[in-house]
Amino acid sequence: MxxxxxxxxxxxxxxxxxxxxxxxxxxxxxxxxxxxxxxxxxxxxxxxxxxxxxxxxxxxxxxxxxxxxxxxxxxxxxxxxxxxxxxxxxxxxxxxxxxxxxxxxxxxxxxxxxxxxxxxxxxxxxxxxxxxxxxxxxxxxxxxxxxxxxxxxxxxxxxxxxxxxxxxxxxxxxxxxxxxIPQLKEFLSKTGDFQYIDDSEYTLIKHPKQQDSGLIFVGYRNKSIWKKGIRPHTEHLSRVHRQPNRIYSVEGVHPTLPSQESSGRFFIYLPEENRVRKLTIEECYRIMGFPKSFKRNASLSEAYKQIGNSxxxxxxxxxxxxxxxxxxxxxxxxxxxxxxxxxxxxxxxxxxxxxxxxxxxx
Ligand SMILES: C[S@@+](CC[C@H](N)C(=O)[O-])C[C@H]1O[C@@H](n2cnc3c(N)ncnc32)[C@H](O)[C@@H]1O
The missing domain is CATH 3.40.50.150 (Vaccinia Virus protein VP39)
Structure with a gap:
């Protein structure tokens, strides 16, 4: 039957x-x-x-x-x-x-x-x-x-x-x-065209602690707050707006991928290398549970928006x-x-x- x-x-x-x-x-x-x-x-x-x-x-x-x-x-x-x-x-x-x-x-x-x-x-x-x-x-x-x-x-x-x-x-x-709760590092690519940022571009805090949310805030980029691209009256929805330039350790979890971020400004700290790099688009899709075989939009900015909205x-x-x-x-x-x-x-x-x-x- x-x-x-x-x-x-x-x-x-x-x-x-x-x-x-x-x-x-x-x-x-x-x-x-x-x-x-x-x-x-x-x-x-x-x-x-x-x-x-x-x-x-x-x-x-x-x-x-x-x-x-x-x-x-x-x-x-x-x-x-x-x-x-x-x-x-x-x-x-x-x-x-x-x-x-x-x-x-x-x-x-x-x-x-x-x-x-x-x-x-x-x-x-x-x-x-x-x-x-x-x-x-x-x-x-x-x-x-x-x-x-x-x-x-x-x-x-x-x-x-x-x-x-x-x-x-x-x-x-x-x-x-x-x-x-898994650690972000378990989901990262081993190799790739990673975009590291220079030491001078960020500041690490002294005693990072894991929050109840699973996030480990370790530092921030030395930049002014990014406000562009946020639709009026959606500020409360925007992680980017609330957590501008924040850097999180890969030994915790990643913050919510927002739909408003079209440049993938997600920065992660790798304690073993003592370096900061951008989370790649493949990694974004992986931490939403999308399969490796998933065919993303050819435009990177669309692909970032789409996964944040998913x-x-x-x-x-x-x-x-x-x-x-x-x-x-x-x-x-x-x-x-x-x-x-x-x-x-x-x-x-x-x-x-x-x-x-x-x-x-x-
Ligand atoms: C929050 S997203 C849902 C994303 C989806 N769950 C996924 O996994 O990608 C809401 C979707 O509704 C679509 N939408 C908005 N208004 C619509 C309408 N009037 N008719 C059909 N789709 C609409 C938007 O384009 C957007 O992709």
């Missing part, structure tokens, strides 16, 4: 980080959508599928039925929602289109990913509205912050993941962080594995007559995020 494969649609597909993670589990991608031309080309080069374009122009009836919809949705348009109440006010936002798609296709599960800051937008009211809207579409909704460094990748990349499921709630507590594939793999193990894509009769919301006995655990009133997480 042949087992039916779990299928998914890759929405806001970018360069396919979700797809890499889920295909590793044998899941089958039946559909993709991405409006950025450069991303679409890379997606095609790697998966042989050219994603459809803007979600707002797509006829949902032409999208095949799938078990899972994945969406690392853009967060900027949210600044206009949350201020007002009611579904009509969200019209025109990307999230609204995504909700329309969920309503039309009714997948068993939706996996949504976004930056941690989404939790804090407008004092948490935007996030609250997102959760409520998904519940209104008759989904159980759970969310959690997951960090790439806990899933075998040497990068402090914390993202909020929302799992909306039709038949029973997703249990995030079953996702166990790996015991060992998702840590190991985290997607873990989520997919749990979705499978918790049988979320199989209708479960026990839950068929459920009422939306929680029974007292399944009171969710509160994730302590200051200013956030939601309790729908575990």
């Amino acid at each position: 042949t087992m039916k494969r779990i299928t998914f649609a890759d929405i806001f597909a970018g360069i396919g980080g979700f797809r890499i993670g889920l295909e590793r589990l044998g899941f089958e991608c039946l559909y993709s959508c991405e409006k950025n031309e450069a991303c679409r080309q890379v997606y095609f080069d790697n998966f042989g599928d050219l994603p459809e374009m803007d979600i707002s122009d797509i006829d949902f009836s032409k999208i095949p039925d799938v078990n899972i919809i994945t969406a690392g949705f853009p967060c900027q348009p949210f600044s206009i929602c949350g201020k007002r109440k009611g579904f009509s006010d969200r019209r025109g936002t990307i999230f609204f289109h995504l909700c329309n798609l969920l309503q039309a296709k009714k997948p068993d599960v939706a996996i949504l990913e976004n930056v941690k800051h989404l939790l804090h937008l407008e004092k948490g009211s935007v996030f609250e509205e997102i959760i409520t809207t998904l519940e209104d579409l008759d989904y159980f909704v759970r969310y959690s912050l997951l960090n790439a460094k806990d899933f075998g990748l040497p990068q402090n990349r914390e993202r909020v993941f929302i799992v909306a499921s039709k038949h029973k709630p997703f249990n995030f507590s079953r996702i166990k962080p790996k015991l060992k 998702v840590a594939t190991n985290v997607i793999y873990e989520l997919g594995k749990e979705i499978m193990e918790q049988k979320l894509t199989v209708p479960c009769s026990k839950f068929n007559n459920r009422a939306r919301g929680f029974k007292k006995s399944e009171k969710p655990i509160q994730l302590t995020i200051p200013g956030l009133r939601l309790t729908h997480c575990n």
Whole structure:
């Protein structure tokens, strides 16, 4: 007997980080959508599928039925929602289109990913509205912050993941962080055309210490703060802006690769050589869990932006594995007559995020 494969649609597909993670589990991608031309080309080069374009122009009836919809949705348009109440006010936002798609296709599960800051937008009211809207579409909704460094990748990349499921709630507590956080040095190329910087160009601090995040800040480049290229109102998203010219040791993890950095100004300190060099583009893709065979965009600046915008594939793999193990894509009769919301006995655990009133997480 042949087992039916779990299928998914890759929405806001970018360069396919979700797809890499889920295909590793044998899941089958039946559909993709991405409006950025450069991303679409890379997606095609790697998966042989050219994603459809803007979600707002797509006829949902032409999208095949799938078990899972994945969406690392853009967060900027949210600044206009949350201020007002009611579904009509969200019209025109990307999230609204995504909700329309969920309503039309009714997948068993939706996996949504976004930056941690989404939790804090407008004092948490935007996030609250997102959760409520998904519940209104008759989904159980759970969310959690997951960090790439806990899933075998040497990068402090914390993202909020929302799992909306039709038949029973997703249990995030079953996702166990790996015991060992890898060191960046385990992921570095042995040879290559490395760009070292001269000793005179940086200053090392005296007693570097590993932070809880896994980062070991060792020094900084002797340069003025770099502010160019940051979009207005996205300063909070920019690691480059907040951590200009910082240098981290390869004996810790690397900071989040940001999508705004198009020149790859990521500087790493190699204690064994007592030298500082740039992290290479290959190494950037490696610390996001992309395979060696991945075909990047020919333009280096595009390739940097694309990987910074993508998702840590190991985290997607873990989520997919749990979705499978918790049988979320199989209708479960026990839950068929459920009422939306929680029974007292399944009171969710509160994730302590200051200013956030939601309790729908575990
Ligand atoms: C955060 S990125 C997702 C990246 C993806 N998860 C990956 O692994 O590369 C969001 C993506 O949504 C795309 N996007 C934004 N608005 C869109 C729209 N209206 N229709 C389709 N794609 C859109 C952007 O071009 C961007 O690549």
